[in-house]
Amino acid sequence: MEIGLIVLLVLLERSRPDLVVRRWWAGLPVPRPALPLRVPAPVALAGVDARRLAFRISVIGVAFALYKLFWRDLPDDAYSGVNLTVGFYLAFLGLGVLAVTAAIAGRDRGQELLDALPCGPRSRVLGWVVVLTVLAAIQYALLAGLRFGHYETGSEPSYAALLPDAWELAQGPLMLLGGGLLGLLLSRLVIAWVAVPVGVVLGVMWVGSFQSLDLTMLAPLTEWIQYPEDGQVIVEPGDLAWHNGYLLGLCGLGVVAALLLEKGRRTGLLLAGTAITAATVVAGVLSLP
Amino acid sequence: MTARAHEIRKTYGGTTALDGLSLDLGPGVTGLLGPNGAGKTTLLRILATVLAPDAGTVRVLGRDPSVASERTEIRRRLGYLPQEVGAYPGFSVREFVDYVAVLKEHTDRRARRHEVDRVLELVDLTSKAYDKTRTLSGGMRRRLGLATAFLGDPELLILDEPAVGLDPEQRLRFRELVSADPGRCVVLSTHQTEDVAALCREVVVVDAGRLLFRGSPADLAASAAGRVWRSDAREPGADLAWIAGDGSTRPIGRPPAGAELVVPTVEDAYLVLVGAKALAPVGA
Numbered sequence: 307m308e309i310g311l312i313v314l315l316v317l318l319e320r321s322r323p324d325l326v327v328r329r330w331w332a333g334l335p336v337p338r339p340a341l342p343l344r345v346p347a348p349v350a351l352a353g354v355d356a357r358r359l360a361f362r363i364s365v366i367g368v369a370f371a372l373y374k375l376f377w378r379d380l381p382d383d384a385y386s387g388v389n390l391t392v393g394f395y396l397a398f399l400g401l402g403v404l405a406v407t408a409a410i411a412g413r414d415r416g417q418e419l420l421d422a423l424p425c426g427p428r429s430r431v432l433g434w435v436v437v438l439t440v441l442a443a444i445q446y447a448l449l450a451g452l453r454f455g456h457y458e459t460g461s462e463p464s465y466a467a468l469l470p471d472a473w474e475l476a477q478g479p480l481m482l483l484g485g486g487l488l489g490l491l492l493s494r495l496v497i498a499w500v501a502v503p504v505g506v507v508l509g510v511m512w513v514g515s516f517q518s519l520d521l522t523m524l525a526p527l528t529e530w531i532q533y534p535e536d537g538q539v540i541v542e543p544g545d546l547a548w549h550n551g552y553l554l555g556l557c558g559l560g561v562v563a564a565l566l567l568e569k570g571r572r573t574g575l576l577l578a579g580t581a582i583t584a585a586t587v588v589a590g591v592l593s594l595p
Numbered sequence: 596m597t598a599r600a601h602e603i604r605k606t607y608g609g610t611t612a613l614d615g616l617s618l619d620l621g622p623g624v625t626g627l628l629g630p631n632g633a634g635k636t637t638l639l640r641i642l643a644t645v646l647a648p649d650a651g652t653v654r655v656l657g658r659d660p661s662v663a664s665e666r667t668e669i670r671r672r673l674g675y676l677p678q679e680v681g682a683y684p685g686f687s688v689r690e691f692v693d694y695v696a697v698l699k700e701h702t703d704r705r706a707r708r709h710e711v712d713r714v715l716e717l718v719d720l721t722s723k724a725y726d727k728t729r730t731l732s733g734g735m736r737r738r739l740g741l742a743t744a745f746l747g748d749p750e751l752l753i754l755d756e757p758a759v760g761l762d763p764e765q766r767l768r769f770r771e772l773v774s775a776d777p778g779r780c781v782v783l784s785t786h787q788t789e790d791v792a793a794l795c796r797e798v799v800v801v802d803a804g805r806l807l808f809r810g811s812p813a814d815l816a817a818s819a820a821g822r823v824w825r826s827d828a829r830e831p832g833a834d835l836a837w838i839a840g841d842g843s844t845r846p847i848g849r850p851p852a853g854a855e856l857v858v859p860t861v862e863d864a865y866l867v868l869v870g871a872k873a874l875a876p877v878g879a
Contacts, residue, residue, distance in 0.1 A: 350702035354694055419743065421645045422675040423698040424667050430698075 347425045351433030352440070596621055596654075597751055597780035598642050603651030605637050605804075612637040613648065614804035620780055623796035624773055626812075627784040628865050634804040635784040636678060636755055642782065643675040643753045656751055671700065674749035676757055680740035684729035688720055688739055691728055695743040714742040717772055719765070734760035741769070754783040758790055770794050788862035792816075798861070800868050807868050812861050819864035823847050824854035835866055 420426075598620040605613040612634045620642075627635045640646040641653060644660040656672055658665035682691045692711045701707045715721045718738040723731065731739060737760050744752060752773070758766050773781050774794055785791060791798050792812045800808040800815070808815055824833075825843050833846035846854065847866055859867070 347697060347700050347702055350697045350704075353704075354697050418640070418645055418677040419675065419680055419695070419740070420698060422643045422670055422673060422677075423695065424670040424700050425698040 348429050348432035348436055351425070351430060352436035355433055356437045356440075597656060598782070599652075599654045600638070600641065600648075601652045603638075603641060603648040603653060605634075605641065605646070605648050611804050613641075615651070616801070616804060616806055617651075618799065618806065618809070620782055622778050622780050624781040624783065624794050625797045625799060626791035626795035627782065627799050627801060628786075628788065628791060629784075629801040629807075630869055633801045635801055637804075638801065639753050639755050639782065639784055640677075642751075643673060643677075644669055645675070645677075669751075671747075672750045674744035674746065674752045676740045676744040676752075676754040678755045680736055680743070682728035682731075682736060682739055684727065686728055687725050688715070688728060688731070689724040691739065692742050692746070696746050699746050701747060710746060714745045717745055718742045719768060732760070734762060734765060737761060738765065741772070745772075750779060752779060752781040752783075754781065756785055757783055758785060758787055766790070788860070788865055792861040800865060802869055815864045815868075816859050816861050817864075819847075819859035819867040821856065822867050823857050823859040823863045825857050826854035835870070 596619045598618075600616060600618045602615050602617055603613050604611070604615055612632075614634075616634070616638065618638075627638065629635045637646065641648050642655060644655065644666050647661060653660055655669045658669050660666045660669055682688075683694075686694065689711060692714060693707065696707050696711055701710055712721070715724055718741050720735065720738055720742060723735060728736070728739065737757065741754070741757060744754065754773070757773075758769055761769055770790070770793060773783070783790075783795075795812055798808070798810065798812050798815050799806065808818065810818075824846050825839070826846060828844060833849060836844050836846040839845050845857075845863075847863060
C-alpha cells in the first residue's frame with residue numbers, strides 16, 4: 307500500500323512538479339489558490355458569452371421566426387402555424403453570431419493580453435461549443451416535445467416516430483458545428499456580427515429558390531421535423547444543397563483548426579481556407595438540379 | 596530568482612531585437628530602460644510567455660515556458676500588461692475585467708465578482724465600472740489594463756509602459772500599488788526615469804538587444820558622475836545638451852569651459868549610457 311502510494315507520488319512529481327500533493331509530501335507550504343476553482347473555465351466562459359450574446363441571439367431568432375411564419379408558405383401538414391424548423395435555424399444563426407462576435411472581438415484587439423492567460427483559444431472555442439451544445443439540447447427537447455404533443459393530440463400517436471435515426475441525429479450537431487466554424491471564418495472577412503445572419507438568410511433564400519421542395523442545406527433536418535415518418539426524409543442525405551453546407555462546415559473546421567494550431571501563419575491559411583470554401587459553394591450551387 | 600533569461604536571442608526578419616541578453620530578476624521592482632526598438636518589449640513578451648526566443652533559455656517562476664503545461668502554470672501566476680490592452684469596445688469595464696478573470700480561471704462567480712471589484716478599486720475605476728471601454732480615456736484604459744494584470748494577486752507582474760497617460764495623481768497611486776508587496780517580482784519598462792528613480796530596486800538598461808547596465812538607480816546615477824554639467828552657454832562639443840527651466844544649459848559628455856559639475860540624476864546617467872542614439876542633439 308505504502309509502496310504504491312510512493313510510486314504514485316513519484317509519478318505525479320515527474321509529471322506535474324507543481325502539484326499540491328508534491329509540495330505536501332516535501333513538507334512545503336501548500337499554496338491556496340487566490341480564488342476557488344469550482345467550474346471548468348470553458349463552462350464559465352460559456353456562461354459569460356451566453357449572457358453577453360443572449361440579446362443578439364434572441365433578436366435574430368425572433369426575426370427569423372417571424373420571417374418563417376409570415377413570409378413563407380408552410381407545407382400543408384405543418385403544425386398549426388408553428389414551423390418547427392425555426393429552432394434549428396436559430397441555433398445555426400446563434401452559433402454563427404456567437405462565433406463571429408467573439409472572433410471579431412479578439413481580432414486585432416487585446417490578443418497579446420489574452421495570449422498571456424492560462425485559458426487559450428481552445429478554451430474559448432470550447433466555451434462556445436458548450437453554449438451551443440446546451441442550446442441544441444434545449445431545442446431538441448423542445449422540438450421532440452412539440453412533435454410528441456402533436457401526435458398525442460392528433461390521430462396517429464407514435465412513439466417510434468420520435469426516434470430519429472443516426473443520420474438524422476448527426477445532422478444537428480454537424481449543422482451547429484458548421485455554423486459556428488463558418489462564423490469564425492467569416493469573422494476574418496467581415497467587420498460586423500450582423501453580416502453572419504444576413505448572409506445566412508440571404509444564402510438560404512437564394513439556394514432555396516432553386517428548389518421546388520424548399521431544399522436548403524438544412525433540408526434533411528427540417529424534413530424530419532415536418533414529415534415525421536420514422537427514419538425517412540423526402541430529401542436524400544446526399545442532396546447537393548445539404549452537402550454543400552456540410553462541406554462548408556468541414557472547410558471551416560479545417561481552417562479554424564489550422565488557425566488555432568499554427569500560430570503566426572494565419573493569413574495564408576485563412577486565404578487558402580476561404581478559397582476552398584468559396585470554390586465549394588460555387589461548385590455546389592452550379593451543380594444544383 | 597523569479598525569472599531568468601540566459602543568452603536569449605530574437606530576430607524579426609533581418610532585425611535583431613535581442614542579441615544574447617542574459618538577466619536574472621528577483622523580488623522587488625525592476626525597471627527596464629532603453630530607447631525605442633531596444634528590445635524591451637520583446638524581452639517582456641518572452642518573459643510573459645507570449646513569445647518564444649529563437650535561442651537561449653528562459654525560466655519563469657521556476658518553470659520552463661517552452662513546455663506547454665509549465666507555460667500554463669506560469670500564466671496562472673502571472674500578471675501581464677502589454678503596450679496595447681485592446682479592450683473590446685463593446686464591453687463595459689466590468690465585463691472586460693470579468694472576461695479576463697474567467698480566462699484566468701477564476702470561475703466561481705461570487706468570488707470572481709469580489710475579485711473584479713477589488714482590482715477596479717485598486718486602479719480607481721469603480722465609478723467607471725459600467726461605462727463602455729470605448730468611452731475611456733487613454734489613461735483610464737491603461738488603468739483598466741493594470742486592473743486585469745492585478746487579477747488574482749500574481750507572483751510576477753510584467754508591465755510594459757504602465758504609466759503612459761496617467762496623470763500625476765494616478766502615477767503616485769500606481770507607484771504605491773506596484774511597490775505595495777516587496778516580495779513580489781515586478782518588471783516594468785518605461786521611458787520615465789523619474790518612475791525608475793522613485794520606484795525601482797534595480798534598473799536594467801537595454802540597447803540594441805544587449806544589456807548596457809544593471810544595478811540600483813543610485814548606481815546608475817553614480818555611473819555618470821563627473822560627466823554632467825551646468826553652463827551658461829551650449830557647448831558644441833557636448834554629447835547632448837538641453838536648456839533647463841532656469842535658462843541654464845545642461846550638457847552631458849565632455850566638460851565645457853567654465854561649466855559647473857552637477858550631481859547626475861538617473862535620467863542624466865541613462866542619457867550618458869545611451870548617448871546620441873537616444874536623442875539627437877537639438878540646435879547643434
